[in-house]
Amino acid sequence: MLTINLIREQASSVIERLKIKNFDATEIVGNVLDLDRRRRELQTESDSIQAELNSLSREIGSMMKEGRKDEAEAARRGIGAMKDKQKQLADTLEEVTRKMQDELVRLPNLPHTLVTPGRSAEENVVVRSGGVVPELHAGAVPHWDLIKKYDIIDFDLGIKITGAGFPVYKGKGARLQRALINFFLDEGEKAGYREIEPPIVVNEDSGFGTGQLPDKEGQMYHVGIDNLYMIPTAEVPITNIYRDVILDAAELPVRNMGYTPCFRREAGSWGAHVRGLNRLHQFDKVEIVQIAHPDRSYDSLEEMVSHVESLLVKLELPYRIVRLCGGDMSFTSAMTYDFEVWSAAQQRWLEVSSTSNFEAFQANRLKCRFREKGAKQTTLCHTLNGSALALPRIVAALLENNQTPEGIKMPAILVPYTGFALIS
RNA sequence: GGAGAAAUGGCAGAGUGGUCGAUUGCGGCGGUCUUGAAAACCGUUGUCCGGGCGACUGGACCGGGGGUUCGAAUCCCUCUUUCUCCGCCA
Known part of the structure; x- marks a missing residue:
């Protein structure tokens, strides 16, 4: 499996070199780049919501400790929607990541520069x-x-x-x-x-x-x-x-x-x-x-x-x-x-x-x-x-x-x- | 095959719902001391994925997967593996 970094940084050279193996990688590389971009956006968003949830949970924790039960209860009720959003983002992220992997494993290894073209x-x-x-x-x-x-x-x-x-x-x-x-x-x-x-x-x-x-x-x-x-x-x-x-x-x-x-x-x-x-x-x-x-x-x-x-x-x-x-x-x-x-x-x-x-x-x-x-x-x-x-x-x-x-x-x-x- | 117990960082081993990525020891690395080494002392020490030119910063991971919860190493389900006893056996 080629690394995502290689494809991100040298997409056109990957496509070029795979031609030596008679493999047209144009479409797969395009898909990989799209999915990678999508994946990173989703992760950024998902991570930031998760960070917020984590800090809210910590606050609730200290409220409970200090006996401020009503405040804790109120904060708890407000969290539901955010949790759903996060769950949905995480699921999509997982799906996009899996799709990207699926595309990635379809790409053959790049031939060394000494390898000559040929069919058989x-x-x-x-x-x-x-x-x-x-x-x-x-x-x-x-x-x-x-x-x-x-x-x-x-x-x-x-x-x-x-x-x-x-x-x-x-x-x-x-x-x-x-x-x-x-x-x-x-x-x-x-x-x-x-x-x-x-x-x-x-x-x-x-x-x-x-x-x-x-x-x-x-x-x-x-x-x-x-x-x-x-x-x-x-x-x-x-x-x-x-x-x-x-x-x-x-x-x-x-x-x-x-x-x-x-x-x-x-x-x-x-x-x-x-x-x-x-x-x-x-x-x-x-x-x-x-x-x-x-x-x-x-x-x-x-x-x-x-x-x-x-x-x-x-x-x-x-x-x-x-x-x-x-x-x-x-x-x-x-x-x-x-x-x-x-x-x-x-x-x-x-x-x-x-x-x-x-x-x-x-x-x-x-x-x-x-x-x-x-x-x-x-x-x-x-x-x-x-x-x-x-x-x-x-x-x-x-x-x-x-x-x-x-x-x-x-x-x-x-x-x-x-x-x-x-x-x- | 039957019965029971367990799985935490390189290793050993704490932690049974609230700043725990995780006490401590060993090992490793760096330093002080020493002619050098050892000892002692001090510091440091997991992996992965994001954001940022960078300083830095967010998230995930306590055998694997799923669930409960505002919050899980800790509770529940399931799978795998290991150990003990019994049975069998090259």
């Missing part, structure tokens, strides 16, 4: 790439065939137990999951992230704090009986640690990470290109989260990008890093880097990480602030997060790119974690 993923900017695209042997197949051949991931069993999109990992397949999770967490710890094991269901306040609610309600599994949501990413619980928190500037940046399963309903997104591990309802992911000082949040973003990149290098996967164009960015992001690995058997890039700076957009909802030493005022923090990494497509790429007639070779870095060098 084709217009994303490739920042750099690395790794070597492998030459596959004749008869190489996509991962959905490999997992059957070696009996390491079973979709049919998942369908039996739960439903489509809930795979069962078996034997070396399960061991590979655990190996990757441990590898990612160990690397994260070396990079200065504190490990968190959060709850994987969250309440409504948390869903609102990171922006999943109310908009993306349908994307989350909802446990109706207790009104809890299954997390779509560890970003939700880990970022919400800092909801309603005021940090010291010296603590920034805060670096946390966590492994969790992630649950996504992915309503309506099934079809071609989502076969096998490419899109699931439940998957594993290690997420890194930073809370940063606004002046240094882009340093944090670069640091996170380097960290994610180092993981792909160590896993010896061919990858590229793209900076999303305005049209491909999420509602909440100010700048996003996507990481894609080359899937040799599918002959396409698979997105394995999305690393973003949300600036103060999320922090404003979360009320996550910091205070400079000695300062009276608080300022909104910047929040950032990135996948480091999501497992399924990494597994898909590892299986496909490393397949040989003898079996699937594990990258050297993983062998101590898996306990085997070959899936055969």
Whole structure:
């Protein structure tokens, strides 16, 4: 959510910058400004009547104390009309404030000035790439065939137990999951992230704090009986640690990470290109989260990008890093880097990480602030997060790119974690 | 799941209808003293929204929401959470 101050002070620049995201904000900004003006007028009026009521009540109090009962009674009778007026003003104020909030949450975050315009993923900017695209042997197949051949991931069993999109990992397949999770967490710890094991269901306040609610309600599994949501990413619980928190500037940046399963309903997104591990309802992911000082949040973003990149290098996967164009960015992001690995058997890039700076957009909802030493005022923090990494497509790429007639070779870095060098 | 008790500022803990945003202690910050530190003493110390160039000033908040009243931290309703006892249990 953008701050009202920003809109009040820089309305035209807000509208201009949102055009990069192909969003016409003219009408909403106009409504917000009107409602804001209205809100402040109402508050001024309401406050002054309330002040008068408060002072009258105090007078009545002292009259009672001094035993001037008749005077008190008279004053009491005169107050009714003023009370009604105040009640009405307060109600209107509440309604106008709520309307303004409703408008405000419809505005996407402003893209950073480096973000280029564009309509779709084709217009994303490739920042750099690395790794070597492998030459596959004749008869190489996509991962959905490999997992059957070696009996390491079973979709049919998942369908039996739960439903489509809930795979069962078996034997070396399960061991590979655990190996990757441990590898990612160990690397994260070396990079200065504190490990968190959060709850994987969250309440409504948390869903609102990171922006999943109310908009993306349908994307989350909802446990109706207790009104809890299954997390779509560890970003939700880990970022919400800092909801309603005021940090010291010296603590920034805060670096946390966590492994969790992630649950996504992915309503309506099934079809071609989502076969096998490419899109699931439940998957594993290690997420890194930073809370940063606004002046240094882009340093944090670069640091996170380097960290994610180092993981792909160590896993010896061919990858590229793209900076999303305005049209491909999420509602909440100010700048996003996507990481894609080359899937040799599918002959396409698979997105394995999305690393973003949300600036103060999320922090404003979360009320996550910091205070400079000695300062009276608080300022909104910047929040950032990135996948480091999501497992399924990494597994898909590892299986496909490393397949040989003898079996699937594990990258050297993983062998101590898996306990085997070959899936055969 | 059953019965009872409770929820107040960073923490501890007063306050049961009338200048209470809230006594006090601890912690934090600033100062005096000291070569420095400690101790002692003095001062200061919540958040949010308005008005004002500013000095300053109005309002809200005592777990959340609603109600009674001229007036609510204090009374009533409701939800949530915590604690104690019983039951169950990885």
